[in-house]
Amino acid sequence: MAGRRMGPPDATVRFELLDATERVLARDGYPAVTSRNVGKEAGVDQKLVFYYFRTMEDLVVATFHRRSEDFLGRLxxxxxSAAPLREIWSLISDRSGRLTIEFMAMATRNAALKNEVREYNRAANAIIEEGLARRPLPTGADPALAPPAFVNFVIASVARNLLVEEEMGLTPPPDEMRILIEAWIDRLAP
Structure with missing residues (x-):
């Protein structure tokens, strides 16, 4: 199928399929990401999915890639910024929890997506750690106790856990938890 004709990468329908994939994934979970469901969500025949993407795996990877490129720009x-720790926290803790969870679940079973997630994670970590290396520390703080890689790991882990717990309804009132986390961040980066 190498010679198969493919739709143009800048076509409106292609972008509608990417948007539809995100909506299906966020609303119904990764098992629902089928050509039939994505086509229906986009309002097109399911055959068009394969005109713009060789496989469903290609569609999912393209959807993640588009979303991650946008996020890397915001990151x-x-x-x-003047307050990188606070701004990074605000950005990573405010993402669509459901979509993040679904992409991660899909990546465990999809080698191409797993590689894309890995590359995104490397790029995001480099950006975050460079920003955190510039952050002011509290007076008298030992920089060895909060190196950028460690702070990045902690805030990313807390953000992911908070998103999962909010999605599952496990967290005490989320606003209460966020206030405590932000008070901790204020102490790390006055």
């Missing part, structure tokens, strides 16, 4: 701006 660069946050890391370059």
């Amino acid at each position: 660069r701006a946050a890391a370059a």
